[in-house]
Amino acid sequence: MKTIPEACCTLDLSSSEQEMLLGMFKALSNPVRLEILKFLITHPGCITGNIVDHLPVAQSTVSQHLKVLRDSGWIQGTTKGPATCYCLDEEKIAWFKRKIGEIFLL
Amino acid sequence: MKTIPEACCTLDLSSSEQEMLLGMFKALSNPVRLEILKFLITHPGCITGNIVDHLPVAQSTVSQHLKVLRDSGWIQGTTKGPATCYCLDEEKIAWFKRKIGEIFLL
DNA sequence: CTGCTAAATCGGACTTATACGATATAATGG
């Protein structure tokens, strides 16, 4: 027999927060993007070309992945002449960690 | 000119840990699965049918998503008669939070 | 303005993920 259990607690997460979270999870659901993020953790301020040299994929592919990481909030890119310099987006990452902590109060 | 910056730090993450992390990110990269997880946070111990009633998708689809969430480590299912009772996998979630903290030491 | 370097975007083949209905499995009650 199906008995719907009572909610044991509430969970407030606005739809924009949920969308943000979903985007951040989606961005890191790809092994190449996780590798790029790992590389940027140990090599902050790298340019696209450094990342291309470090990975076995084409330049255009890396560029697409960087866009996903930028759009989702994990990294920030700043133009330095003809190159683009990438760093972690510390504010968004701190937000992510905080939200995960709030959602999973174990 | 491309100058490869020095690594500013190390990041030790075994390949099995990385795979685990990737699987957990991948699992929550889908809006239906995020919704299921949210429901299980507020309604621990629900059975599949409760989740099916709560979402606008077919039973077979929910069952597939539950499998992904189980395989990735977010939830645990225990058989209770003909039904399956789902809860968060607190140990794995704690591991996830810890790893995220270790990786992003901001 | 021209040439050079770095990165981004486009177009397309190919792979993977998601959804559904139909069917199979599994426990329980009569």
Place this chain on the structure above:
DNA sequence: CCATTATATCGTATAAGTCCGATTTAGCAG
């Protein structure tokens, strides 16, 4: 053993993601 209830799995159509080479955009030096 048969019917019922609850899930899980299968087959498959459609949608989304990934990759590459080719091209475009953008900054800078001469």
